[in-house]
Amino acid sequence: MTDAVRPTSELAIETRGLTKKFGRYAAVNDVDLRVPHGAVFGFLGPNGSGKTTTIRMLLGLASPTRGEARVLGQNMARNVSAVLPRVGALVEGPGFYPYLSGEANLRRLDSADRYAPSSTRDARVASALARVGLTAAARKKVRAYSLGMKQRLGIANALLTPRELLLLDEPTNGLDPQGTREVRALIRSLASEGTTVFVSSHLLAEIEQICTHAAVMSVGSLVAQGTLDELRQVGRSRVRLVTPDLLLALPVLKRFGLTIEPGNPEGVASGSGDPVVVASFGDATLEPERIVAALVHAKVRVRGFDIEGASLEDRFVALTGEGFNVEH
Amino acid sequence: MLAALAAVPILIAVAVRVTERNPGNGRGPAFLDQITHNGLFVAVVGLTVCIPLFLPLTVGVVAGDTIAGEASAGTLRYLLIAPSGRIRLLAVKYVGAAAFSLAATLTVVVAGAIIGVALFPVEPVVLLSGNTIGVGDSLVRSLLIAAYITVSLLGLSAIGLFLSTLTDVPVGAMAATIVLSVVSQVLDNLPQLDWLHPYLFSHYWLSFADLLRDPIAWTSFGDNAVLQGAYFVIFAALAYGRFSGKDILS
Numbered sequence: 001m002t003d004a005v006r007p008t009s010e011l012a013i014e015t016r017g018l019t020k021k022f023g024r025y026a027a028v029n030d031v032d033l034r035v036p037h038g039a040v041f042g043f044l045g046p047n048g049s050g051k052t053t054t055i056r057m058l059l060g061l062a063s064p065t066r067g068e069a070r071v072l073g074q075n076m077a078r079n080v081s082a083v084l085p086r087v088g089a090l091v092e093g094p095g096f097y098p099y100l101s102g103e104a105n106l107r108r109l110d111s112a113d114r115y116a117p118s119s120t121r122d123a124r125v126a127s128a129l130a131r132v133g134l135t136a137a138a139r140k141k142v143r144a145y146s147l148g149m150k151q152r153l154g155i156a157n158a159l160l161t162p163r164e165l166l167l168l169d170e171p172t173n174g175l176d177p178q179g180t181r182e183v184r185a186l187i188r189s190l191a192s193e194g195t196t197v198f199v200s201s202h203l204l205a206e207i208e209q210i211c212t213h214a215a216v217m218s219v220g221s222l223v224a225q226g227t228l229d230e231l232r233q234v235g236r237s238r239v240r241l242v243t244p245d246l247l248l249a250l251p252v253l254k255r256f257g258l259t260i261e262p263g264n265p266e267g268v269a270s271g272s273g274d275p276v277v278v279a280s281f282g283d284a285t286l287e288p289e290r291i292v293a294a295l296v297h298a299k300v301r302v303r304g305f306d307i308e309g310a311s312l313e314d315r316f317v318a319l320t321g322e323g324f325n326v327e328h
Numbered sequence: 329m330l331a332a333l334a335a336v337p338i339l340i341a342v343a344v345r346v347t348e349r350n351p352g353n354g355r356g357p358a359f360l361d362q363i364t365h366n367g368l369f370v371a372v373v374g375l376t377v378c379i380p381l382f383l384p385l386t387v388g389v390v391a392g393d394t395i396a397g398e399a400s401a402g403t404l405r406y407l408l409i410a411p412s413g414r415i416r417l418l419a420v421k422y423v424g425a426a427a428f429s430l431a432a433t434l435t436v437v438v439a440g441a442i443i444g445v446a447l448f449p450v451e452p453v454v455l456l457s458g459n460t461i462g463v464g465d466s467l468v469r470s471l472l473i474a475a476y477i478t479v480s481l482l483g484l485s486a487i488g489l490f491l492s493t494l495t496d497v498p499v500g501a502m503a504a505t506i507v508l509s510v511v512s513q514v515l516d517n518l519p520q521l522d523w524l525h526p527y528l529f530s531h532y533w534l535s536f537a538d539l540l541r542d543p544i545a546w547t548s549f550g551d552n553a554v555l556q557g558a559y560f561v562i563f564a565a566l567a568y569g570r571f572s573g574k575d576i577l578s
Contacts, residue, residue, distance in 0.1 A: 059409050062575035084411035091409070095402025112412040157406060299455075 012037045012165050012196040013058060016068030020053050027053045029220040030067070035198055036215065040191045040208030042228075043200035045217030046320050051200040052092050054217070055169050058198075059089055072165060085115045087162035090171055095156030098143035102134055102153050105142055111326050128156040133182065147174035155183065165196045172206060184210050208312050218320040231315055238280045239291065242304030246275045249300045252277050256291055274303055329386045330435045336382060337374030337440030341367075345447045362442060368463065370444030371437045371470045372540075375477060378436055379533050382430075385510035387481050390428045391488020392502030395422035395571065399496040399578035414572050422489050422564065428480040433474040441470065459542040469539060478535045478548055481558030482527040484509055491569040496578045499511050526551075529559050 013035035018026040028050040037040045045051045056062040057069050060080035069076045071083050096105045106125045110116050125230050130140050132152040142150065151174050158166055167260070171187075172180045187197050187210050201207055207214055209230065215225035224231055239258060249259065258279035271326050296304050344363055363369040395418075398404035407417060446451075453466040461469070488505035512530040515521055525531050528560050532552035538545035 056575070056577070059405075061405055062577065063410060063573065081411060081413055084409055087409070089409050091405050095404075095406055097401060097403060102371070109410050110408055111416075112407045113410040114413065114416065184430075 014070045019066040040197045041214045042211035044216035045059045049217040050220040070285045086164045088158030090154045091166040093152045096142045128159045131155045135149040223319045238308040240306040241277045245300045332416045334439035341443040360450040367444030367448030371440030374436045374440035388505035391485045393498045395492040396498040396501045427483040430478045433477045437474045457541045483556040486560045486563035490563040493571040
């Protein structure tokens with residue numbers, strides 16, 4: 001391997017200024033992804049934020065309008081055929097021939113892979129099906145599969161040969177709770193074998209449970225990325241204060257630059273009957289004990305004081321907006 | 329589709345056999361009556377009837393479905409990331425369409441030969457040049473005609489492959505391919521455009537009669553092969569140009 005490749009090789013995926021325009025509308029705009037080797041990387045974003053388009057570019061299905069994508073140390077624009085045998089993927093839902101059995105579908109896709117030896121095809125198809133729990137339905141026509149079974153078959157297809165990198169686009173879509181758990185367990189076990197897993201999802205809980213790293217997309221742009229802890233820290237922490245002296249306390253909190261959250265659902269703390277103030281602060285360097293000291297100094301009776309770290313959900317909503325509409 | 333193709337010579341043979349008693353009533357192509365004298369003609373008659381529409385129709389369906397069908401089933405992206413390689417996928421798909429063309433013509437020939445032998449007398453065949461050849465030799469001629477027609481359909485297959493790379497809707501590519509084959513034949517029948525005729529991919533479709541002469545006149549076979557080869561080169565190149573850089577968004 002040459003020195004030119006070395007420096008980027010500890011990253012499984014690296015994009016620089018990756019942009020995809022459809023007409024004048026940029027579906028993906030100037031995205032710089034950095035996915036380390038061995039990570040379970042959560043790719044978050046609301047519907048229509050450019051996740052799937054990014055994945056298509058990472059797989060060489062679509063070519064970027066600008067910028068470049070490097071996967072496993074190689075430029076996708078030039079070395080698609082060298083990279084793809086090392087990558088397994090599930091892109092935008094499974095796609096299979098309904099009139100063929102699950103097994104026949106996998107055999108067909110496996111034979112399309114010119115690097116996959118045909119002598120071990122039967123064994124590989126059987127073990128991929130076993131790995132996603134579809135052995136019993138292997139000979140059923142895909143037409144008769146439920147959405148969850150098709151999804152499993154899609155994952156089985158990604159696992160046909162040992163891969164260094166797995167790109168899974170919404171892998172738990174349509175799965176029942178058991179299936180979701182199984183997929184999570186599967187991703188963990190793949191990661192423990194050293195496979196880098198890149199999972200896109202709009203389900204935060206899923207990402208929080210299995211990922212080591214995450215990135216957040218919003219309207220085509222990457223708005224945050226890092227380890228999960230890094231992402232949580234950047235979020236605004238919140239102060240939860242229980243006190244009967246609401247009027248005295250509010251000016252003190254405001255002096256520290258804290259934002260009182262309106263429409264506080266727990267206006268009265270249960271049991272004590274004292275009002276609760278929740279205020280968020282953006283300055284992570286602010287020491288909470290100074291707030292308490294100032295409150296006490298202002299003769300506020302502090303009956304409860306708590307710092308709540310931001311959940312990933314808060315962070316997600318803060319980054320991508322509250323709206324339910326698909327943004328353009 | 330192959331079963332439907334096989335049905336054509338069978339239907340012709342049965343229809344002719346049933347109406348045999350009042351021959352020469354002036355309806356239908358004159359050559360249809362030939363098969364009452366010799367069952368070996370059924371295959372040739374079947375092919376002649378199928379060439380203008382039925383064979384191009386089935387080939388258009390298969391060739392138009394090649395890429396667009398995979399795209400609409402959602403399997404194209406998985407084939408490409410398997411990875412199949414884009415050029416390899418195009419090549420395999422084209423070979424598949426060509427193999428279908430061969431299977432389609434052979435189906436008509438074989439079904440025609442079987443039903444012809446079953447319903448009509450089998451005799452040595454009198455060729456267009458007046459000589460007579462034996463039964464075995466005439467079967468070889470039938471297969472030669474099948475080969476000729478397969479070659480004739482290679483250009484259309486390439487056109488269908490190219491159209492299939494343009495869309496994710498297989499029906500659109502199929503219809504466009506079939507329409508082109510009809511347009512080509514219509515243009516071929518307009519005397520005002522006779523300068524254009526040698527360049528139309530359907531121009532030599534019915535010229536296989538030269539294979540029924542003794543000795544065989546190979547010129548039309550050669551001209552046809554060159555023409556179809558040219559269509560293949562042009563449309564395979566267009567398909568490659570379109571498909572190699574296409575964004576697969578299906």
